[in-house]
Amino acid sequence: MTALRLGTRGSALALAQAGRVRDAIRAAGTDCELVTVRTEGDVSRASLAQIGGTGVFAGALRDALAAGEVDLVVHSLKDLPVAPAPGLVVAAVPEREDARDVLCARDGLTLDALPAGARVGTGSPRRRAQLIERRGDLDVQDLRGNVDTRLRRVADGDLDAVVLSWAGLARLGRTDAITEVLPLDAWPTAAGQGALAIEVREADADPATAIGAFVAALPDPVAGDGAAAERQVLALLEAGCAAPIGVASHVGDERAALWAVVHRPDGGERIERRLEVDVTEDRGTRLAQAARDVAADLLEAGAAALAPLGAAS
Template sequence: MRQIKVATRKSALAVTQTNWVCSQLESVYPGLKIEMEKIVTQGDRILEVTLSKIGGKGLFVKEIEQALLDGTADFAVHSMKDMPAEIPDGLMIVAVPEREDPRDVLISRDGRSFIELPKGAKVGTSSLRRAAQIKAARPDLEIRPLRGNIDTRLRKLEEEELDAIILAAAGLSRMGWLNRSTERLSVDICIPAVGQGALAVQCRSDDKDMIELLSVLDHEPTRMEVMAERAFLGKLNGGCQVPIGGFAESHDGLISLRGFVGTPDGSTLLKEFAEGNRPEELGLEVAAKLMDRGAFEILEAVNQEMKS
């Protein structure tokens, strides 16, 4: 079996995720040789500006996708929440492995839960989605910008005198650091990002051998959930400039999807819910419900503000 090359971001979490994918493949294909190419993306290089101000979705995948298109890598492993709704021509998401916990977690400096944080507590996050929902639930809290890899954000909790930070449970779990979390936030408080907790295994759409090899990684329930969430995101044409979240769960062949669109200051949060067994139709249905309630006006207002 020929040696193949996998492309990934250079961060510790990305490498850990990719190593996990490689170990799964090697357990199915003994003797398979996989070489890792670590790529620094635009999102990794720009750390002092919030994602919403520098383009949002795609910042962590473009260079990696180009390596696939150029043929310098055979497949890639991404965090699904980094993937834009549109995939470049010539590429495909061939497998979606079983998802980790998609929820967000609060890590506080003194062990206080979200509801116990004192008035005016400083909470670190650079996610508009998290910030808007946190402000809606606790308008008294102060949101502070927080960029960087997981280890950097954990360090800033102490260095920047923050009272708490919010991170994805999945990343902490994959790094073996979930015991540092104070509380897993209910989706009633904080709906996760589309695709959060899931991985996207990507390759060229004409590479039949690679498609066959990688398809063993696919977990159908996770794929169905992610399809619903991504259809929802695609319909709203949402990126990091607007607070948007989508969370699907599957039970006995039925998928439930809750989604929200909000204003960046958290003053308006529109939430909708639907169930069905056709994931893409479900995503479009929840998006349409939100559009009917004013999501289009929120999206337009934010887009106009970004242009001005």
């Protein structure tokens, strides 16, 4: 068959991520080429909440896939809305990168060592709430732009620090900029952070098809089950782009843990729930039940009154 057309955003990070998927597809036995798709999130400089949340990065890719302009697309899973797109399906979640957030600060500073009033940039409502909860004396500023742009604002002295993902920096070879790694237990991140999602048209997901056969070689079942449980928590909470919610999981051979934190947007209050389950059998089913239990516990504890829920995106 002719080369598969893999749709991707055009940022350096998106191209790096897509390049890994392209190489894996080539290793599985077929040629693959990258097709750059421009999204509203790449063009607009407004905050993500104003333009529709992280889903703005996925919309144009999904449109290109549905229109047959590409054969498959790669997303950062944390940017993919939890609601499925008609006629499309996530066919694979490859091996997951480290899901933690990191601080990139001037002079090698950690979060606790930043001076009072330090200017810290983030475009994430979750990270904003976490920063304010940890350090109410910080000046948290809204931030857009690619990884290099964000790091440059620290280097130029416009900001004292930024919060980014380990995964993005690792894929760009920029982990040297990290001054502190924020532990998942205390600082859960976006659902699916560190994972990629390969989306195809529903008809092409069958391994009996040419596209499905190659995509079938890409999934990491452990990564997929953990990320799916995290995203299920968001879906059950009906959490929109402005909801400051952190979700994380750890999936071992015998036990798995799933935990989530719902923050008040100003960082003044939080509700947290954690559940551990046996996953020696039916791992996906048990994690799905854990997600239902965690979400139900959060709602029973008053999460809907604390954060803007009921607006799934």
